[in-house]
Amino acid sequence: MKDIIHFIRKQFLCGVPLVEFNFHCNIESLSLDEQKLLLDQTVNDELVVKYPIRIQYQKVFIKHLLRTLENKGCEVHDDIYSVYGRLVALTYNSDCFKHYIIDSTKGIIILKENNCLISEGTTGLRTWQASLALSEWALKNKHFLEDKTVLELGSGIGLTGLTVTLECNPKKYFFSDCHNSVLTTLCENIFLNISNQSVNIDLNELITLHLKLTNKTEISVLKLPWEEVDEDLSLKLGEIDIILAADVVYDNELFKPLLQALRIISKYCKSKQIILACTERNTSTLEEFLTLGGNLFLINQEECPTQNNFIWCNDPQVRFFRLNLI
Numbered sequence: 001m002k003d004i005i006h007f008i009r010k011q012f013l014c015g016v017p018l019v020e021f022n023f024h025c026n027i028e029s030l031s032l033d034e035q036k037l038l039l040d041q042t043v044n045d046e047l048v049v050k051y052p053i054r055i056q057y058q059k060v061f062i063k064h065l066l067r068t069l070e071n072k073g074c075e076v077h078d079d080i081y082s083v084y085g086r087l088v089a090l091t092y093n094s095d096c097f098k099h100y101i102i103d104s105t106k107g108i109i110i111l112k113e114n115n116c117l118i119s120e121g122t123t124g125l126r127t128w129q130a131s132l133a134l135s136e137w138a139l140k141n142k143h144f145l146e147d148k149t150v151l152e153l154g155s156g157i158g159l160t161g162l163t164v165t166l167e168c169n170p171k172k173y174f175f176s177d178c179h180n181s182v183l184t185t186l187c188e189n190i191f192l193n194i195s196n197q198s199v200n201i202d203l204n205e206l207i208t209l210h211l212k213l214t215n216k217t218e219i220s221v222l223k224l225p226w227e228e229v230d231e232d233l234s235l236k237l238g239e240i241d242i243i244l245a246a247d248v249v250y251d252n253e254l255f256k257p258l259l260q261a262l263r264i265i266s267k268y269c270k271s272k273q274i275i276l277a278c279t280e281r282n283t284s285t286l287e288e289f290l291t292l293g294g295n296l297f298l299i300n301q302e303e304c305p306t307q308n309n310f311i312w313c314n315d316p317q318v319r320f321f322r323l324n325l326i
Contacts, residue, residue, distance in 0.1 A: 001025075001034055009041040013099035013108075015053055016311055018060055027065060028072035035077040038065075043083050051097040051110055051192075059087045098127065100159065102167065102309045104139060109162050110192050112185055127159050129312040130247040134277035135163040136305040137320065138244075142168045148241040150174065151265065153224070153258075154248040156182060158189045164244075165217050166193065173217060174237065176224035183208055187221055194219070206233070226254070229261035234268035246277040249289045256292075263296050266325040274323035275302070280316045290321070297323040 004024045011021055030038065042048065043058050052058075062084045069076045100109040113127060138145060138160065145168040155161050155175040165173045175190075177183050180203045187201050187209050194213060201209045201221070209221040243265060248258060265271055274297070280286050293299055302320035312318070 005034070005038055005041055008038065009045070010101045010103075011311060012042045012061060013045070013048070013053065013101060014311060015057055015098050018064055020313065027068040028074050030069075030074075032075060032077050035065075035069075036079060039077070039079055039083060043087070044079075047099055047108070047110070051099070051112075052093075053098060054096040055087060055090050055092065059084070062087060100135075100310060102139070102163070104309055105167060107166060109159065109166070111157055111159060111162075111189050112192065113157050114185075127157060128247045128279065130277040130279045130318050131156060131159045132310040132312040133304060133318040133320075134160045134244060134246040134275070136307060136310045137275070137277065138164045138168055139309055140305045145170050145242065147171050149239060150242045150244060151237070151240045151269070151271075152176060153226070153243065153245040153261070155186060155221075156247075158186045160244060160246055161219075162189065162193050165213065165219055169215055170217055173219045174222055174240075175219065176222040178223060178225040180223075183221060183223060190219070190221070206236070226257040226261040229257075229264050231264065231268050234265050237265070237269055240265060240269035240271045241273070243271050243274040245274075247279055249276065249278045249286060250281065252285055252288055255289050259293055259296055262323070263325065266297075271325075276321045276323065278319050278321065280319055286319070293323065297325055299323050 007022070007024055043062060048058075062080060066076065066080055066084060069080075094114055095112060096114075098111050098113060100111070101107075102109070111127060145164055148170050149172040150164060150170050151174040152161050152164075153176055155177050158175060161173060161175045164170055175186060177186060183203055184201070190209065190211070194211065203223060206222055206224070207220050208223050210219070212218050243262065249255075262274060266274065278286055278289075290299060300322045302322050304318050304320050
């Protein structure tokens with residue numbers, strides 16, 4: 001039962017939608033002690049209390065437990081009613097957190113994000129499925145990233161970058177994005193997971209934030225609009241071994257600046273590999289990108305990793321591509 005409750009906790013902490021939730025057991029079979037353990041591992045978990053996941057999500061989760069137990073005529077632990085009352089009394093907050101358990105190392109990555117699909121003119125304040133898949137890919141390919149200099153385009157709020165810097169021991173890691181609100185939240189998430197010290201950030205500079213970790217990995221956060229990437233900027237970055245990007249292929253108006261940025265960085269930073277994780281929301285849009293990209297790069301499709309540490313929806317599917325400059 002402990003393994004089952006651990007998997008329920010894992011899904012709950014990262015906000016797996018209830019319609020996709022796998023309880024691996026009949027809820028009505030839970031004893032009172034097991035109901036209490038489930039509460040302690042989910043809504044009453046110290047991590048959730050300190051960094052709360054979306055309140056509405058927590059209410060729906062508890063309401064599902066209550067409805068299932070009551071409909072089956074089961075005895076319900078008093079704490080379930082108490083918790084539901086506490087949650088109902090809480091007010092809405094657009095900011096919330098998700099917590100990603102990395103089973104292979106028992107690590108946890110905490111991410112602050114925004115409830116809204118689009119906030120402050122950007123979709124970058126949430127974690128998207130291709131980022132989850134790319135994070136899984138990174139854990140599967142630690143040897144590929146270890147002691148390398150890595151640049152991530154469109155880092156968003158930082159899941160992939162934090163996974164790589166905390167678990168894969170790169171030499172240097174460059175996070176990057178172009179929206180001030182995203183960069184601010186990204187830096188907050190870096191502080192949450194890597195450094196307890198508050199470090200000044202300057203959103204008007206190329207290098208918004210720079211830190212050196214105890215494992216000797218250097219990390220920098222870059223304000224990097226793709227259309228501003230040129231030879232001079234690339235030379236300032238120095239040699240980049242690997243470029244990573246997740247969910248950056250969704251708007252055909254951005255294809256030209258994205259591909260030009262990839263071309264320039266690959267050329268002047270001597271990048272050997274580009275790994276793209278793309279959610280195939282629209283097949284024609286993705287095919288248009290691949291056709292345009294094929295004029296500049298050799299493109300090979302890679303296998304999407306199996307879900308071992310991260311959980312994401314497979315519909316629409318995430319496709320992986322490895323690009324090499326022609």
